[in-house]
Amino acid sequence: MQNRRKKARRMKLLRRIFLVGLPIVVVGSMGYFSLKQLLGASESTASSQFYNNPSYQEEASEDDDNNSIPGGKTTVDTGDLEEEITNNDNVTLDTTPESITVIVNKELRLPSDYIPSDLLVPDVEYSITYYDEKKLMRKEAGEALKKLFDGAEENGYILCGVSAYRSYDRQYQIFTNNVKTQGMEHTTKYSAIPGYSEHQTGLAIDISTKSVNYRLDASFGETPEYEWLKTNAHLYGFIIRYPDDKTAMTGYSFEPWHIRYVGKALAKYLYENNMCLEEYYKFTPSEDYSQAISYDNLEDYGINPDDVKVPTRIPTKKPTPTPSLTPTPTEEPTDTPEPTPTPTKKPAKPTKEPTQTPEPTEEVTVTPEITPTDTVTVTPTGEVVTPTEEPGTDGGTEIIP
Ligand SMILES: [Zn+2]
Numbered sequence: 001m002q003n004r005r006k007k008a009r010r011m012k013l014l015r016r017i018f019l020v021g022l023p024i025v026v027v028g029s030m031g032y033f034s035l036k037q038l039l040g041a042s043e044s045t046a047s048s049q050f051y052n053n054p055s056y057q058e059e060a061s062e063d064d065d066n067n068s069i070p071g072g073k074t075t076v077d078t079g080d081l082e083e084e085i086t087n088n089d090n091v092t093l094d095t096t097p098e099s100i101t102v103i104v105n106k107e108l109r110l111p112s113d114y115i116p117s118d119l120l121v122p123d124v125e126y127s128i129t130y131y132d133e134k135k136l137m138r139k140e141a142g143e144a145l146k147k148l149f150d151g152a153e154e155n156g157y158i159l160c161g162v163s164a165y166r167s168y169d170r171q172y173q174i175f176t177n178n179v180k181t182q183g184m185e186h187t188t189k190y191s192a193i194p195g196y197s198e199h200q201t202g203l204a205i206d207i208s209t210k211s212v213n214y215r216l217d218a219s220f221g222e223t224p225e226y227e228w229l230k231t232n233a234h235l236y237g238f239i240i241r242y243p244d245d246k247t248a249m250t251g252y253s254f255e256p257w258h259i260r261y262v263g264k265a266l267a268k269y270l271y272e273n274n275m276c277l278e279e280y281y282k283f284t285p286s287e288d289y290s291q292a293i294s295y296d297n298l299e300d301y302g303i304n305p306d307d308v309k310v311p312t313r314i315p316t317k318k319p320t321p322t323p324s325l326t327p328t329p330t331e332e333p334t335d336t337p338e339p340t341p342t343p344t345k346k347p348a349k350p351t352k353e354p355t356q357t358p359e360p361t362e363e364v365t366v367t368p369e370i371t372p373t374d375t376v377t378v379t380p381t382g383e384v385v386t387p388t389e390e391p392g393t394d395g396g397t398e399i400i401p
Helices: 002-052 054-064 139-154 168-182 184-190 218-222 224-236 264-272 331-335 352-356 358-374 389-396
Strands: 160-163 204-208 238-242 255-261
Touching: 139 224, 139 238, 139 255, 168 184, 218 224, 218 255, 224 238, 224 255, 224 264, 238 264
Parallel strands: none
Antiparallel strands: 160 204, 204 255, 238 255
16 A cells, blocks of 8 residues: 555656656757757858868868879879860960969060069978068969969978069060170070069969079079979979970070969960960061160150160179169160150160160170169179079079060
């Protein structure tokens, strides 16, 4: 009897616990699960955004295939989001400054006020350790450069950045300075006219390696680093912009050190079809790119003739830099008769040329001593590049494109 009452009481208690407890458990767990679901949802959207980010995907795939094929060819995931280019039948000339595939050459210029909006210093080794404008590249190109250098390193090749972005103003300074110190003829052979340098796009960089003392000259083309670069650069979206078999088309002599970012799709297409940008865009240079600029038409190219006025020709006496403006009267008169023509790029310059020509010749002898002092801007002291090469690079050879 007592047992039965006890049992009944226990049942009652259980029922009460059940009735009160269950809702608590149900509501509680509902809260827990919905909270978890919420968290899970935000986690998954975050990760899907992350994976949709092409740069992340590339990074991931690069980690996956670190292995390289014995031939020195690196395997990189090329199956990215860019659409493959299969032909250039309907391609139109891309002269949009901010376009990744823009073409800039001796006849296609950038606006003097064009400055890329997304410049940054790529996370790679440079031949200089301090900050300099020339370390800058556009974001996308800089990130690709990092992958290129990493890819090279994985294969035992150490590449080094030397000179990338060059503003219009800096190119102007270099160009006019070179004309002053080395003459027009020599300068136009090696220096781009401001506005015509691919370096202004922020998509080009001159690179080198330690074994050639970070020089930007033919010696880099002899290194195993260059061999690797030549066959692998396109996998990272870069091209050798001025190859040795395209000089007539590009207008520049072979520059193994100058690479240009164009994106993987175009780089792959150009590499596989052995084309340079000019060929791809079916661009025909007029008159074999014969340099149209002269002392007579500087203004047509946005250059103030005063900025290339040579002081007096007393090579032995260097301490005459300040009075540079006074001793120029001889050239003044010659400039006046100029018809100040409109867009005529090729004014005949018979009489004046001869007067100027002697300069280049003299310049040869002068250069060695002048360069160190005059090319100041170009030859930052900390530069690892040997003083002899610098003029050839920033001031000469490389300056250019
Ligand atoms: Zn260059």
